[in-house]
Amino acid sequence: MFMLIEIDAERCIGCGRCVADCVGSNLLVEDGTARVKGRCILCGHCVAVCPTAAVSIPGYDMADVEPSAPAGETIDAADLLRAIKSRRSVRSFKPEPVGRQELEFVLQAGRYTATAKNAQGCRFVVVQDGLAELKRLVWDGIEELLALPADEKPRWVKLYKPFLRDACAGRQDFLFRNAPAVVYVAAERADDAGLAAQNIELMAAAQGLGVLFNGYLCRASEELPAVRAFLGADERPLQMCLLLGCPAVSYPRTAPRMPGDFVVK
Ligand SMILES: Cc1cc2nc3c(=O)[nH]c(=O)nc-3n(C[C@H](O)[C@H](O)[C@H](O)COP(=O)(O)O)c2cc1C
Known part of the structure; x- marks a missing residue:
């Protein structure tokens, strides 16, 4: 499926965050505005990282995009x-x-x-x-x-x-x-x-x-x-x-495990 990334030039502030975060080096800032170079894997990082919501991928359901939970605050x-x-x-x-x-x-x-x-x-x-x-x-x-x-x-x-x-x-x-x-x-x-x-x-x-x-x-x-x-x-x-x-069994305690096989360098 071929989809396009769109940049709203009115909203884009040329901050380059999308450029820095793009895994495929598919974006650049030119004349103060982000531009798309070509095709990519459409991971949506450019949409997610933009501080002004200037980026969209209309082939996806953009109404599905919502403010992220703050980092480190999702689950204790x-x-x-x-x-x-x-x-x-x-x-x-x-x-x-x-x-x-x-x-x-x-x-x-x-x-x-x-x-x-x-x-x-x-x-x-x-x-x-x-x-x-x-x-x-x-x-x-x-x-x-x-x-x-x-x-x-x-x-x-x-x-x-x-x-x-x-x-x-x-x-x-x-x-x-x-x-x-x-x-x-x-x-x-x-x-x-x-x-x-x-x-x-x-x-x-x-x-x-x-x-x-x-x-x-x-x-x-x-x-x-x-x-x-x-x-x-x-x-x-x-x-x-x-x-x-729905489980018909309940477990009042956790199950034991072998020691972790961890390598930390
Ligand atoms: C890929 C995978 C396949 C499994 N297949 C079966 C299965 O066919 N039948 C079964 O009774 N348990 C199956 N299990 C469950 C494991 O036996 C179980 O995870 C393990 O004994 C540890 O128990 P726990 O999940 O309660 O911690 C499977 C687990 C995994 C990860």
Whole structure:
């Protein structure tokens, strides 16, 4: 998508802050006004850093831009560390669905996460109303593969035999648990998807929700064409999968960890 950066010459004071902050050296100040040299990754730093709001990228929704939270004043560091320590993988959920407002915040947290080269190439797929259909496609797909002769059976699917058995018996299953919603992140790059998923988890926690990063469900969904089609997946791989809902377990204390493997020079 080709987009332009626009400088409002009436507002620009020629301070050069956008020039200094541009990662691609794509701006200069000429005759007291900032000018754009050419194409760039459209990271929006020029919009964000301008003291007079003279820069815009009309291809984006500029109404979405708001005053930033003052640096160092967004979240108290000790509170944030406590929240990170208190976050737990959730493997048991209450039946109530995730509300629209909570989902919106969760998705926006993923959307605003940094991406390499500002690709903004993550697709976020939420399955809540369609969960029964997703489950059917996943279990049917797994069952079909498990029924293949040994030499045709993909190696990965063998691990899923006990999961299918539990699901068929109506027991708590290892893939979906009893979560009311599933969120997938599809992206070319695993790091882009992983970072977005982490912000999603933190946003979920901030709203009293919880997630389980689910590597097994992610793998099965990626391997089964009918599931990929149901999820509206294109050529981008499903990199992350999160069960999402209101935790049915509470943890009165944090979990211990190994000493940090830190190198500080
Ligand atoms: C990428 C990733 C995939 C995971 N996949 C699964 C999974 O398939 N099933 C599961 O029960 N837990 C899964 N987990 C959760 C980890 O087991 C869990 O994070 C770890 O045991 C530490 O527990 P905590 O998250 O409560 O601190 C996964 C975690 C990550 C980061």
